[in-house]
Amino acid sequence: MYRKGVIPLERKERTFMAGFCIIHKELQDLESITHLLHPKETTTVQALKFGKRKSSYLLGRYAAKKALSILFPTVAADSILISSGIFKFPVIESHHIHNTKVSISHCDTIGIALAFPESHPIGVDIERVNEKGIDALKSVINDQEFNLLTSYLLPSSVCYTMIWTIKEGLSKILKTGLMADFNILEIESISKEGNAYISTFKNFAQYKAVSYCIDEYICTLVLPKNTSPILSEFEEAITYRLEQV
Template sequence: MKSVITYIDDLTLIRPENTLKATLCYCYLASTTNYDEPIQHLHHQECREYKTLKVTRRIRSFLVGRLAAKQAVAALTGEKELNGILIQSGVFSQPVVICEKRNTQVSITHCEDYGMAIAFPEVHPMGIDLEKIDPLKRDVLAGQITAFENTLIVPAVIQYDVGLALLWTAKEALSKVLKTGLMTPFELFEVAKINFCENFITCYYKNFSQYKAISFSIGKYMCSIVYPLKTDLRIDIQSFKNHHKKYS
């Protein structure tokens, strides 16, 4: 696999009243990557934050997350210089975009060597999360689901660890939309219904019926994107999967 891989795709958000655009960016940052290239794309304020980081894992997640976020924002806004885009942290650690084109925001996720981000108009909230499908995480993830959710992912319907990653990412992505993160009990984000389709899975929420999640596996990872219920999201999932398979 190459040391740095990027995939960018335009998303169409079809609403009853209008049609909007969003952008998805997926980045892979190999452990052998020289950090000079990613660092040159940081805003000077981000450089100051980067220099405070001491733990390798935190350094890598910061860089791959910023790379994905900046490229997603640039693709949506037409910004030419990535270092002209500042991704700040809000009071609840949510990412906040500062760039010339206002009213653009971003949701960021990272897992191991991968980072993903969605840039979207502020009028149309979205969230994204990525999690590894890992039997070693079974006990932790199983402790975050309700008894009802457990009935939705019985082995006859879906492989259990896949189902756990599905529920976790669907909830985590929703928490990013609501800007609460892990500060809110996950049972509040309970999934009420799951629909299985050929290339993706759709989740609906018990307490937040105005949102839904589209989820799909990428190799050994599960990705969920949350967006308003009445939006028809047009995304080329198969091309995304093919890209990951080609370079993984």
């Protein structure tokens, strides 16, 4: 099962378009769609020995190919190679696709990908709320950041997980992965607008985050602060997809 669509990214000077895909599939179902893979991706999958790593890889590649198909509907999925940069960020290799990036995230049996023009960065992250993982998250989240969410009466596990996804989404734009000091990614403000939580950053004022809490999951998009994204299609898709898990 998957849903895909478009996110218009409105700015004063122009509107950019991003494609998205949200997928929910078990490993046995993913193995039946390997025809979408580039030959080098097939080789990579065959070398993965553990089911969880294989599932994560396939979820990401499948979602990314479907997101790219929104922007490039005539390009065959198996002609696109999504490799990894030296810091593990996804890199598109294709004779037909240029100046385009993807951001990928996966958790459990869910994969999410965004395809967008290089001139307009976006990062995405999704995490399951896990009480057992709070201690690890506390090490990269300060009290001031946590207190930004206390007025919304959210469980502490939700607060910590949301803040983590916000920082992780920004790190994907910066292409630092988990190697950066997360204090640099400090959150300055969080407010609630409709179904979403909007965040800004202390040291990266040019960006903002849009976060959704859906059952046991938190999904966050990070994008330029002065962009007005039209997220109705994405919000509907992610709400529907995650509620089916």
